Amino acid sequence: MGWLSKIFKGSSHRISEGQYHEKYGDDGVWNEPSNSLDTLSEYENEDIAHAIALSLSEEEQKKAKAIATLEEDEQLARALQESLNADSPPRENGHAYQPVPFLFSSGSRICAGCNTEIGHGRFLSCMDAYWHPECFRCHACNQPISDYEFSMSGNYPYHKSCYKELYHPKCDVCKQFIPTNMNGLIEYRAHPFWMQKYCPSHEMDGTPRCCSCERMEPRDIKYVTLDDGRKLCLECLDSAIMDTSECQPLYLDIQEFYEGLNMKIEQQVPLLLVERQALNEAMEGEKNGHHHLPETRGLCLSEEQTVSTILRRPRIGAGNKIMNMITEPYRLTRRCEVTAILILYGLPRLLTGSILAHEMMHAWLRLKGYRSLSQEVEEGICQVLAHMWLDSEIISGSGSNVASTSSSSLASTSSKKGSRSQFERKLGDFFKHQIESDTSPAYGDGFRAGNQAVLRYGLRPTLDHIKLTGTFPC
Incomplete structure (x- = not known):
């Protein structure tokens, strides 16, 4: 420019x-007569x-x-x-x-x-x-x-x-032209996956992000506020799973996914949808286990505990806030190496499913006698299974029958019909991108090492090598 x-x-x-110059003479304005002025009368001369x-x-x-x-x-x-x-x-x-x-x-x-x-x-x-x-x-x-x-x-x-209207970028949050910095250059932030552009100031002014897709909340759209303070965008809310009964059909689908890999889990492991506080309390009561910080969204328990689970889907009240959360205590008894799988409520179906697939792999490893694995190996192979499940869902495009005890969202209906909205497919790609681009040593580096081994040798030979050596095959 x-x-x-x-x-x-x-x-x-x-x-x-x-x-404006006028010439006098042969072709001038005034042609003088041949007689001289002396011959004219004094009166004529004066004229x-x-x-x-x-x-x-x-x-x-x-x-x-x-x-x-x-x-x-x-x-x-x-x-x-x-x-x-x-x-x-x-x-x-x-x-x-x-x-x-x-x-x-x-x-x-x-x-x-x-x-x-x-x-x-x-x-x-x-x-x-x-x-x-x-x-x-x-x-x-x-x-x-x-x-x-x-x-x-x-x-x-x-x-x-x-x-300016055509070429100057506008902020996707405040809808204003993104201002120039002190050097006169246009400076903005952009989400690496969604490419949502926004003013740098919004990273410090308290603008909330969706706890699922990580997009910032636009000024003209209000996200739903969950009881623990998390924000959920309306598109992620469409397929959000809110209570334990809603999650059971998804649990059956992922069990079938494991059976298709010849990794059937014989024991009946309870699946509970819980609030953040209950998840944190259960994590503190667990003697062993690896947890994905800074926020844990799923947990595979091995200890006997009493966990508060969400009994009924809450409703959305004034100000887009969750209301009437109904919970009940659930006593976990130890019948095998795994007592329960806990999943954080209020997340979209595909994110809930990927977390569940990850935690089920923890359960499978414990039930099959995989002992004393390093965090990188165990979390890495669990992320590989979560990634594989997301891949299968996106490729097939067939949604599971997400049961709903209330007519709460359009996605429940669309999932029953086996359809997948364009945004939900995009959301699945985003969750895969999150796994692939994770920078943590255990979940990121572990996934990349495990995924490379599975792609090279196959899943079963990789698991056999892990059980024998505690490492991924090179």
């Missing part, structure tokens, strides 16, 4: 030297002298007017030149651009806009061409540009306001 200068040049009329005096007086007046007009044009020229010099030179593509003022058109220049002769009138000299003032138009709104400065994109001129 370059800022160029535009001024009106030329005069509305043309003045040529001698335009002729008076006529000549009047003629000379008119001539002088016309000359004086011409000189005055010329002086006015010279003053106009000086004023335009001083105006041009008073401001800093405009810039085009980062280089100074100084248009040459042509104050008087010769009538031979061709307008770059209409391709006709400019003639004797005002014209513009910019972009290495000449223009009628009415022909120099904005490429966006097609209205004449009469401002001193205008913007360029490619070879097209724009009003500064039109250019």
Whole structure:
């Protein structure tokens, strides 16, 4: 983008030297008779002298007017030149651009806009061409540009306001033009997956993010506030699973997914949907186990505990806040190496499913006697199974029958029909992206090492190698 200068040049009329000059003699105005003035009467001589005096007086007046007009044009020229010099030179593509003022058109220049002769009138000299003032138009709104400065994109001129509307990025949060920084450059933040653009200030002004998709809350849309303070965008809310009974069909689907991998879990492990506080309390009561910080969203328990589980889907009340959360205590008894799987409530189906697939792999490893694995190996292979499940869901496009005890969301209906909305498919890709781009040593590096081994050797040989050596095959 370059800022160029535009001024009106030329005069509305043309003045040529001698335009008002009158000649006397053979072809002059006054043809003298052959007789001399001496032969005329004194009266006649006085009349002729008076006529000549009047003629000379008119001539002088016309000359004086011409000189005055010329002086006015010279003053106009000086004023335009001083105006041009008073401001800093405009810039085009980062280089100074100084248009040459042509104050008087010769009538031979061709307008770059209409391709006709400019003639004797005002014209513009910019972009290495000449223009009628009415022909120099904005490429966006097609209205004449009469401002001193205008913007360029490619070879097209724009009003500064039109250019800003078209090319200056707007914040997806506050919907305003993203301001320039102290260096005059446009600086903004962008989500690496969703490419949501926003002002840097929103990272510090308390603007909430969706706890599922991580997008910032726009000013014109209010996210749902869960009872633990988490925010959920309306699109993620469409397929959110809110209570334990809603999650059971998804649990059956993932059990079938494991059976398809010849990794059936024979024991009946309870699955409970819980609030954040209950999940944290259960995590503290667990003697062993690996947890994904900074926030745990799933847990595979091995100890006997009493856990508060969500009995009924809460409703959304005033201010988009969750209301009437109904819970009940659930006593976990140890019948095998795994007592229960806990999942944080209020997350979309695909995220809930990927967390559940991850925790079920923890259960499978414990039930199959995989002991004393390093965090990188255990969490890594669990992330591989979560990634595989997401991949299968996205490829198949067949949703599970997410049961709902209430007509709470459109996604419950769409999932029953086996359909997948465009956003939900995109959301699945985002959850895969989260797993793939995780930077933590256990969950990120562990996943990449485990996934590479599974792609090279297959899942079963990789698991056999892990059981034998406690490491991924190289």
